[in-house]
Amino acid sequence: MRRWRGFGLLARLGPLALALVLLAMPAFAVEPDEILDDPVLEERARHISAGLRCLVCRNESIDDSNADLARDLRLLVRERLLAGDADSQVIDYVVDRYGEYVLLKPLTGGTNLVLWLAGPLMFLGGLIIGGLFVRRRSRAPATASAALTEEEQSRLDEILKE
Amino acid sequence: MITELGHFALILAFFVACFQAIVPLVGAHKRWSGWMAVAEPAAVVQFLLTAGAFAALTWAFVNSDFTVRLVVLNSHSLKPMLYKVTGVWGNHEGSMLLWVLIVTLFGAFAAWFGGGLPPTLRARVLAVQAMIGVAFFAFILFTSNPFLRVATAPFDGQDLNPLLQDPGLAFHPPFLYLGYVGLSMTFSFAVAALIEGRVDAAWGRWVRPYTLAAWIFLTIGIGLGSWWAYYELGWGGFWFWDPVENASFMPWLIAAALLHSAIVVEKRESLKAWTILLAIMAFGFSMVGAFITRSGVITSVHAFAADPERGVFLLMILAVFMLGGLTLFAARAPALQSKGVFALISRESALVANNVLLAVAAFVVFTGTIWPLIAELFFERKLSVGAPFFDLAFTPFMVGLALILPVGAMLAWKRAKIGRALRQLRLPFVVSLIVGVIIYALQSGGGLLGPAGMFLAVWLVIGSAVDLWNRTGRGRNRFARLWRVSRADWGKAVAHSGLGITIAGVAGMLAWEAEDIRILKPGLSAELAGYTVTLREVKEVEGPNYLATVGVFNLSQEGRQISTLLPEKRIYPVAGMPTTEAAIDNGFLRDIYVVIGDPQQGGGWAVRSYYKPLANWIWGGAILMALGGALSLSDRRYRVAAGARRSGGAKVPAE
Numbered sequence: 001m002r003r004w005r006g007f008g009l010l011a012r013l014g015p016l017a018l019a020l021v022l023l024a025m026p027a028f029a030v031e032p033d034e035i036l037d038d039p040v041l042e043e044r045a046r047h048i049s050a051g052l053r054c055l056v057c058r059n060e061s062i063d064d065s066n067a068d069l070a071r072d073l074r075l076l077v078r079e080r081l082l083a084g085d086a087d088s089q090v091i092d093y094v095v096d097r098y099g100e101y102v103l104l105k106p107l108t109g110g111t112n113l114v115l116w117l118a119g120p121l122m123f124l125g126g127l128i129i130g131g132l133f134v135r136r137r138s139r140a141p142a143t144a145s146a147a148l149t150e151e152e153q154s155r156l157d158e159i160l161k162e
Numbered sequence: 163m164i165t166e167l168g169h170f171a172l173i174l175a176f177f178v179a180c181f182q183a184i185v186p187l188v189g190a191h192k193r194w195s196g197w198m199a200v201a202e203p204a205a206v207v208q209f210l211l212t213a214g215a216f217a218a219l220t221w222a223f224v225n226s227d228f229t230v231r232l233v234v235l236n237s238h239s240l241k242p243m244l245y246k247v248t249g250v251w252g253n254h255e256g257s258m259l260l261w262v263l264i265v266t267l268f269g270a271f272a273a274w275f276g277g278g279l280p281p282t283l284r285a286r287v288l289a290v291q292a293m294i295g296v297a298f299f300a301f302i303l304f305t306s307n308p309f310l311r312v313a314t315a316p317f318d319g320q321d322l323n324p325l326l327q328d329p330g331l332a333f334h335p336p337f338l339y340l341g342y343v344g345l346s347m348t349f350s351f352a353v354a355a356l357i358e359g360r361v362d363a364a365w366g367r368w369v370r371p372y373t374l375a376a377w378i379f380l381t382i383g384i385g386l387g388s389w390w391a392y393y394e395l396g397w398g399g400f401w402f403w404d405p406v407e408n409a410s411f412m413p414w415l416i417a418a419a420l421l422h423s424a425i426v427v428e429k430r431e432s433l434k435a436w437t438i439l440l441a442i443m444a445f446g447f448s449m450v451g452a453f454i455t456r457s458g459v460i461t462s463v464h465a466f467a468a469d470p471e472r473g474v475f476l477l478m479i480l481a482v483f484m485l486g487g488l489t490l491f492a493a494r495a496p497a498l499q500s501k502g503v504f505a506l507i508s509r510e511s512a513l514v515a516n517n518v519l520l521a522v523a524a525f526v527v528f529t530g531t532i533w534p535l536i537a538e539l540f541f542e543r544k545l546s547v548g549a550p551f552f553d554l555a556f557t558p559f560m561v562g563l564a565l566i567l568p569v570g571a572m573l574a575w576k577r578a579k580i581g582r583a584l585r586q587l588r589l590p591f592v593v594s595l596i597v598g599v600i601i602y603a604l605q606s607g608g609g610l611l612g613p614a615g616m617f618l619a620v621w622l623v624i625g626s627a628v629d630l631w632n633r634t635g636r637g638r639n640r641f642a643r644l645w646r647v648s649r650a651d652w653g654k655a656v657a658h659s660g661l662g663i664t665i666a667g668v669a670g671m672l673a674w675e676a677e678d679i680r681i682l683k684p685g686l687s688a689e690l691a692g693y694t695v696t697l698r699e700v701k702e703v704e705g706p707n708y709l710a711t712v713g714v715f716n717l718s719q720e721g722r723q724i725s726t727l728l729p730e731k732r733i734y735p736v737a738g739m740p741t742t743e744a745a746i747d748n749g750f751l752r753d754i755y756v757v758i759g760d761p762q763q764g765g766g767w768a769v770r771s772y773y774k775p776l777a778n779w780i781w782g783g784a785i786l787m788a789l790g791g792a793l794s795l796s797d798r799r800y801r802v803a804a805g806a807r808r809s810g811g812a813k814v815p816a817e
Binding site: 104123 | 402503679
């Protein structure tokens with residue numbers, strides 16, 4: 001097997017290279033032998049998998065990852081579905097075992113409220129501040145028609161000189 | 163020898179930057195013209211020295227000098243020449259050198275074309291830019307020196323990460339860095355203006371070309387990166403809300419906001435303090451990006467090797483510049499009074515809304531990116547924030563932006579009549595509504611995403627066209643006059659249409675893509691959205707530095723042969739890494755995307771085929787956005803040189 005000659009180096013680099021291989025493995029996630037015969041069930045499995053994190057990967061769902069652990073989790077999800085679990089039961093089952101870390105969509109409870117409300121609250125704040133600013137600008141003529149400040153006067157002179 | 167010269171040039175550049183950071187600043191304060199004037203030659207010398215250092219490192223890579231540690235770690239004598247060159251920035255140290263090279267390039271640019279700036283402002287801008295240079299020179303020299311030698315040179319190198327050996331990824335970092343670092347220039351302008359205590363229309367005009375250029379480069383860089391992910395990672399995803407992607411997306415959003423608010427400063431002398439704040443934040447987000455990518459604090463798919471020491475150093479740079487900038491801002495902002503007066507219904511108000519939406523969108527991305535870190539540090543909750551969160555939390559703001567965009571773009575400055583704009587937009591609105599409804603009726607499943615996306619896309623594209631048409635005035639010969647409309651107006655229409663095209667691509671692809679996963683033996687085929695993908699044979703091929711398994715597929719539709727697809731599975735023995743090379747049949751309305759996987763026990767290969775509707779529209783839209791930006795940048799009024807010809811505090815005529 002001439003074409004495997006390069007792998008001596010891989011063996012020497014050991015775990016680091018292996019970890020790199022795992023991380024950078026081109027994703028070939030869902031394998032043909034995993035797919036359930038029932039297309040509706042399979043569709044549900046894919047949907048659930050897309051929201052579960054591959055624990056040994058960086059920010060990839062088990063649906064996208066080809067790590068062995070992701071495959072185990074995908075099979076587990078399908079097993080639970082075949083056993084008749086509802087989608088939420090499957091997710092609870094996985095969270096019970098691996099913690100909320102596996103959820104790509106964080107829970108809304110507790111301190112996570114901050115995360116979920118940050119956007120809407122900031123938007124509200126932005127609207128209020130922006131609205132106040134616009135209102136002040138639209139009412140400004142009354143003050144602006146008053147005498148120029150010293151600074152403005154000097155600037156006007158400067159412009160007129162040019 | 164050349165390596166040592168490069169190292170020496172870098173050290174000299176560091177000292178020149180130190181000099182340039184102090185002397186002109188003192189000069190500007192004391193009004194000593196000689197002290198101010200040294201900033202320009204210093205900026206040029208700094209750039210030439212850094213370019214010399216970069217050239218020396220490139221030379222080491224090109225000649226495979228395996229006495230240099232970085233070359234050993236990231237190159238190989240058999241690697242194609244293109245990737246030997248791009249390997250220079252395919253690693254932490256080299257990419258930092260590229261980063262600082264661009265910092266000095268922008269500094270030199272400001273020196274060459276900053277002739278029209280008031281001398282004190284120019285001296286201060288260059289001094290602040292040099293301070294940024296000092297920080298990053300020190301970072302490179304003390305923590306990430308690319309010029310280190312190895313004691314005994316190995317026979318050959320360890321090769322570049324094969325994922326990086328690809329044209330899309332090879333050229334994506336330089337564009338991104340041009341974008342990130344371009345924002346350092348707007349930061350320098352903002353800080354210099356705060357020191358001067360003066361922000362006026364002229365300032366808005368000077369800072370806009372740099373912001374625009376940075377935004378264009380970021381657009382191209384992000385587009386290239388996403389295109390690369392699409393064809394290289396093997397399942398046709400184009401955006402993953404990965405921390406590193408977010409790191410480039412936040413500055414893009416802020417730069418887009420800054421771009422628009424700088425127009426208000428320039429044309430209406432309003433929104434000054436906000437614009438300055440955005441300019442500071444934009445560079446802040448760039449540095450947050452550098453920190454996220456290089457510190458390893460937030461893990462991601464393609465972070466560089468994590469190193470806490472470097473992380474702390476970068477965090478300190480970030481803290482110093484942000485604290486400094488924001489303190490200065492707090493002290494001086496009250497003095498930046500808005501001058502322009504405008505009504506509730508006006509272009510100014512619309513741009514305020516644009517800024518609120520873009521800034522909040524960037525803030526949402528930021529919160530989502532750092533939340534896992536905060537939750538773990540302060541609440542001891544180990545959790546993930548992934549794509550489902552961002553899809554939910556980010557999308558509404560983009561939808562809102564797309565909805566108000568055509569209306570805002572039509573409003574007049576100062577005081578507008580909403581009725582007039584809405585009347586003119588009746589046609590685009592009706593057409594886009596019809597398109598949305600027809601698509602909703604015709605599609606089989608997919609929900610609202612597809613129709614809503616198409617509605618927004620048509621609304622943006624036709625809305626921009628109507629706006630452009632309005633610029634031709636009244637009467638006859640409007641088509642002829644279309645070519646005389648200013649490039650800035652063309653740029654606006656093209657960039658806004660580009661946003662629409664990208665929205666169409668994203669929505670179409672997410673709503674209607676189809677996938678088929680099965681085991682194929684030669685002669686068998688898969689059916690997918692009306693197409694037939696047939697496996698003819700599988701062969702082994704040897705590349706320059708890899709071995710490949712190539713699947714030969716026929717793509718046909720209703721018995722008609724369309725093309726031959728050759729997906730590969732490569733192994734790079736030196737780096738010990740496999741990669742997939744998907745085969746894609748590109749089309750205007752769809753891509754067919756085929757990937758070959760592992761051989762199966764019972765014979766045959768695992769094959770994934772995808773039908774990706776409107777895939778190319780995503781990047782087509784990005785190209786249009788960049789092109790629109792470039793058109794606007796080339797407008798006579800905004801050219802950097804035009805600013806140079808103008809004298810100092812010249813008042814900018816209204817349109």
